[in-house]
Amino acid sequence: MILRYIYGGRLSLEKYDTSDIIKILIASNELCLQELIIQLQLFLIENKKDWIEQNFSLVYKTSFENDSFLELQNFCIELMSKEQEKIFNSIDFTSLSEKCLISLIQHDDFQMDVIQVWEHVLKWGIAQNSGLPSDPSSYSKDDFNSLKNILQHLIPFIKFDNLTSKEYMDEVYPYKKILPKDLRENLLKYFMYQQNSEQMTIIEETKTKSIDSKIITIKHAELISKWVDRLEISDKMKNSYEFKLILRGSRDGFSPNKFHEICDNKTHTITITKVKDSDEILGGYNPIVWNSNYGYNITNDSFIFSFKNKHSIKGYILSRVKNEENAIFNNGASYYGPTFGFGDFFLCGNDCYDVSYCSNIYYKKSIRESSNDFSVDEYEIFQIMKD
Template sequence: MSLKFFDKLSQNLIELLNDKEDYNVIIEVENKEKSFTAHSNVLKFRSSYFRRELENIQPNENNIKSIIKSSISAQIFNIILQYIYGGIVDLKNCETRFIYDLMLAADEFELEELTNKLETLLIETKGSWLRTHFSLVYHSIFSQNDFKKLEEFCNDIVVKYPKLIFDADEFTSLEESALVSLLKRNDLQMEEVKIWDYVIKWGIAQTSTLPTNLDDWTKENFLTLKTTLQQCLPHIRYFHLSSIEVVDKIEPYRKILDKQLWKDINQHLLIPDRPVKSIILPPRSVLVTELPPHAEKPREPFSTIISDEHAAEISTWIDRRETAYNLTNIPYKFELILRGTRDGFAPQTFWNMCHGHACTVVLVKVKGTDEIIGGYNPLAWDNSNIDDEWMETKDSFIFSLKNGNIQNSILSRVKYPRVAVYYISKNDQINWGPRFGDFWMCSKKSDFTLDDGCSCRRNVLSYEKPIRSSSSWFSIINYEVFKIIRKTI
């Protein structure tokens, strides 16, 4: 018989963590702006990461060892320490992106139990968020290679909708393990010849020294590509390609294939019933994904704020066209990054989710009116600024759109490019969202819907003309941020 008193043990260990005496480790986080004290024995026995780190660090004159983890936020590391000491993780009121970042941090510190719990939690309860932020999730989990359940979750989506990855701008930066995991799938819904094209594209992108013109390639160039693709090539279904596909697509790169494989491919085309020495993989299965005509669902609107007509108008402004685009020739896709009613209205959410995205449109629905206002930023948003900073661009603009009682749209291009867009410092992002000179979003309550913190200047500073007839501050009922991507033909 054994008596267990884990709750009291957890409480006492948390008290030890909070006790600022007898510590012998200092961990600095968040660009060394925050620090935590801890005890080496606790860290070593709870995390193999800390065991290795502490063994390689010399103590100072006070017998204290220092660890620097600049990229970890203080909020996340505090939860990590609470788990290490007390086995408690409080996720109440935490946004999904925070939980996701916490999982990545737990993996970095080799806290397998916590990592697995958070991975399962995200899959079972946050599937919608994972799908919405698919590109972010997919690239980060394969760079770590420790999230097998999330890898399977994502690949189950990619095999049905391969364009999510293969047509993405970041395709050539895809981790090799991610690409191989897809090539292994029998249910990848792509023509085999297109899979081959993408594999070649990815392989060439990994080596910048390869000549642009294939006719200029040397034997060494082909050997380089073969080495790069050695994990990918065995998973191509060569024996299910047509003769035209083999001649047009495979034959130009035959030197990256083993001689026996190339011989067997040609023999199979001429005498398909004769056995070959190479392994013949099964054909990829084709899933029936199309609904019969009577069961087809109407296309969901891409935005809850603007229409396709508005998108055509914004596209016209981006390209500075005198002739407006119509619904049949809009050259851009509006790819949703953030929606307030889905992702929340905290200003920090904007900076977290839009960081790194360029060519974006911010759209705002004003509370109590029919107004739709917004701004276009061709530059990449950056949430890492230590200080506030004006960003220079001649291509940004702000606008209001025709809607309801609003008779005409208003376009206001930047007048002084040096003060076009204002990037908020990290410390102020809790209250401030995007700012386009004369138009900004702010909330002292950290929720754009709870106070009248948004404004558009009547006395213009950065842009050509005001976009609202009223100079009053306002609240919003929703906002969206779209990445503007030129369509491929």
């Protein structure tokens, strides 16, 4: 195949298995065929994304064995920052190197619940020693010591104190002997102390709540409230916010003029949109005022986000502002609605915001996979206030 490329300058990859293309990539690197190396990487990324996700360990290991595979390296890094769950659910997850797994769970944008992290780290550790039973009640002293040695470098990166008392007692405590003694004792004291207050918190947080929205549920609102307070998804809520509906497209109209009429000079607003012909939900938080003056406004606390649908908060994307001087863009023109950054989340157009789009300029990451324009089925703006 490589000879065919060398002498013919062309290569048809569609008929080859993906694993064979990986082997060809490695061989191309050994032969210093730089143009072919780039072509193979782009083909894999553009056409074999699902296969890469399912065989992440192999691709990650291959890509970082040589600096020539920069495209694959960047793809892996992007996947680790945005879609960690796919890596944990990949076919060869337990083949990940310890270094890769540590890098994954300590990533700044890591979004999985701590209990899920623990379960996957445990699964990985047990897989490293095929002789270990799955039931810790049948472990011998040597079994515990073996698992302790395997996980000794990973355990410091697990935020056990973000677990509930029940999660700790049910899922971690049976493996207590693999934890360092001082950590084990401190956690036991912590969860015994927290148990009563946690029970009160659970009672308080599970009281019947509602939100006047056609787009999101109270679960979405609670997560957004945590983001406002710069909390992680697994953290306990610091403040309870009332989401006061001040604008709804189907009630007040989708006109940018109506947006400015209702929302100008209001602070701490949440914009929520439902993308037309999709379950996709997009939104943004603006802690400062909207106005009709032309220009950017400064804040370090704004963020934009997306959810896959109304029925779940899983798979969300949160993107905080990275250039505070360009956080919020105001424009009183008749076709400009709420605008975050330079089109990072931009509602525009007089027909249901029909030329809206999301880019990635002044916020940390894009909240949409597609850069195409979209229209909205519905949009709502809430002003949030502490209860």
